[in-house]
Amino acid sequence: MNKLILGRYLPGDSIIYRLDPRGKFLITFYFIGIVFLANNVASYGFLLLFVLFSVYISKINLGFFIKGLRPMLWLILFTVLLQLFFTPSNDPIWHWGILTLSTDGMRIAAYIFIRFVLIIFISTLLTLTTTPIEISDSIESILKPLKVIKFPVTQVALMLSIALRFVPLLIDETTKIMDAQRARGVDFGEGGVMQRIKSFVPILIPLFVSSFSIAYDLAIAMESRGYKDGEGRSKYRVLSWARRDNVALGVMILITIILLFIRSY
């Protein structure tokens, strides 16, 4: 559980860290969108180069990003194999029953693989360089227009940041409870299906009880510090949009133009 890289913040400092989180947030989603515009070797290659360059200037070890792929490995493998053997073709290299291997299939499989890499790398880059609170602040700021239709933007953002605060506490709690039950002779992942499901009862009940009591403690602590309902609050963090953020947006426009250009070749 502690091995999950995706969704984790890594303290550090570089130009990517200093970018405004709203910009980073939008750019990441925008980039994921334009990944689907790529259609040939050159365009995929170009996007890959861009992502690797971003990783480079973030000063974060590439190893982190490769680790980020790991939890998705099965999904990636499954999709890639599906494309590899099930892409219909008039000119198969190899053919057996419903399985077909062709140069087309191989090409599409390779593209899909690169697409996964691009999307996972860029979102890992966002979460590694942006604290959870910055992410929830940007969501709040991006959603702000919705206040007009009485959408509780502030409360939702605070709930989100509390939920994010909660995750490590719950992971900790789960580890503790699992350790305690293992010490009492529970074997996880042994025996038949029923046995396995049963072995989670001693985890789930205490976890349920603990998360309630942690939530209760947290709520009491928040209330005692004067938290009402999100109205009338001021903000400690102000997001500041700097010239480098404009530059970053400019780069994205440039990337899009180049991509459209390469695409038509």
Added chain:
Amino acid sequence: MEIIFKNVTHSYEANSPLEGIGLNDVSLAIHDKKFTAIVGKTGSGKSTLVRHINALIKPTSGTIKVGDREITPETNNKNLKSLRKNVGMVFQFPESQLFEDTVEKDIMFGPMNFGMSESDAKESAKKMIKLVGLGEEYLDKSPFDLSGGQMRRVAIAGVLASNPETIILDEPTAGLDPVGRKEIMDLFKNLQKQGRTIILITHNMDDVANYAEEMVVIHDAKVMAVGKPKDIFNDKELLTNDILTLPRSAVFAQKLSKRDFSFPQLPITISELTAEIKQQVHGD
């Protein structure tokens, strides 16, 4: 069972850029049937150390011998039951492990996992609930209807019920009132007298002085000292480097030494302290 750590290193998230050292090349022997206290600052590695003894975590390198069982980095996650049956573990706030709908079932949970028959486990639950200072009438209650202190006792009973030879206690009395704490500590001392090995992690140096026969000091993931509490609390180096704090009796004696008293060895328990004072007041 003798427990022997040999060059044990444990890194959390080994081979990842977030790697952190939990234990650094630790070699140590914990003796059979003794009461051993493990002390050290927050984050020094105490919990990491003891979690190796029942293989909740495994060394990154090195070996741990528990009786004739050997735990190495390669040790399989299966077949650990016989080890865990013999090494009981009470964690900080153990009440968070309770989950059954009656106290009795919860106490029986461990023993039955370890293969005890239902009737034996019931028998054991009856014995243990009394041992931890609650009456048999508690067996039919829901553990969630009890007070914090009572839940703590039930959780401890649940660990003792499998009759482990070695009992590891990771700050078991945190949050209890002094009277409750003393009762629990006396219980562990009694268990040792009945032939168990007790390993206690604590921040309370008075408990170390009053209950432990041996003491291990951990600092920055390393073992800094092992020995009798009396010798260790008299180790000038540990004290001047702020690695260790003293029991109250020793602090009192230090204050007296500024007033013409002299203690070749600092007393660590209150009876040692008062005996020394009486002797020095009457003596010369």
Added chain:
Amino acid sequence: MEKIISIKDVTYTYPESKQPAINNLSLDIYRNEWVSIVGRNGSGKSTLAKLIDGLIESESGTIFVDGQEVNEENIWNIRSKIGIVFQNPDHQFVGATVEDDVAFGLENQGVPRDEMVKEVDDALKMVDMQDYKTRDPQSLSGGQKQRVAIAGVLATKPSIIIMDESTSMLDPNGRKTVLDLVKQLRDQQDMTIISITHDIEETELSERIVVLRSGEVVKEADPKAIYDMGSELTKYGLEEPFSSQVASLLKDGIKLPEGYLNEEELIENIWKLSSKM
């Protein structure tokens, strides 16, 4: 002396509970006083703290804080006057970094940002944690976490601080830094301190000790008078102060004055005896 908290005939029973956790309790606390609240597990200490802060509502009786009655209407006003530091540091952080957390209470009061930045800095300086401003609270030691929690409470400038076993999860060093800090606050700021604790030595600095049992005040006196109860203290789940334990063991053989002696006085007395010989 001016009363800052006045509790009169208050009873509170938790839903699903048969016995009241606080039972017809009355208690006055004075401005600038340091009061210790002690008693066995489950005697009602934390419940009392929550009642004072209006986090739970009493069934009967009244509570006044700084002249205002604790009720729906005044509750936010009263909460801004009281800061509570809880037992488990991990369960009271709201912010993702130290500075965000300290700012939380100020944000709730709608303090303008420029002021807030200054208040956060000041509060962190008071607890000597200014170098950790941008750290994740999770990465701090227990003692540091509690200091940050105290800074969060100090930032809103409360007149009352309630410490609910705030040192009980700390190692000796952490405990000492937190206690030294509280001492310093009491001396330098005009604060009323209510400290809930199981550690008898921690009560020595307070002016008054209130002993609870089953939701009732069973004893209320200055520390000396409470310590004079000697081994009777265990009836209330307490330990005898260390110097009393030493004194009572010394008494068969050494002649000491009657009554409670603190450590300094005891050492003084022992020293006099030995130097006479």
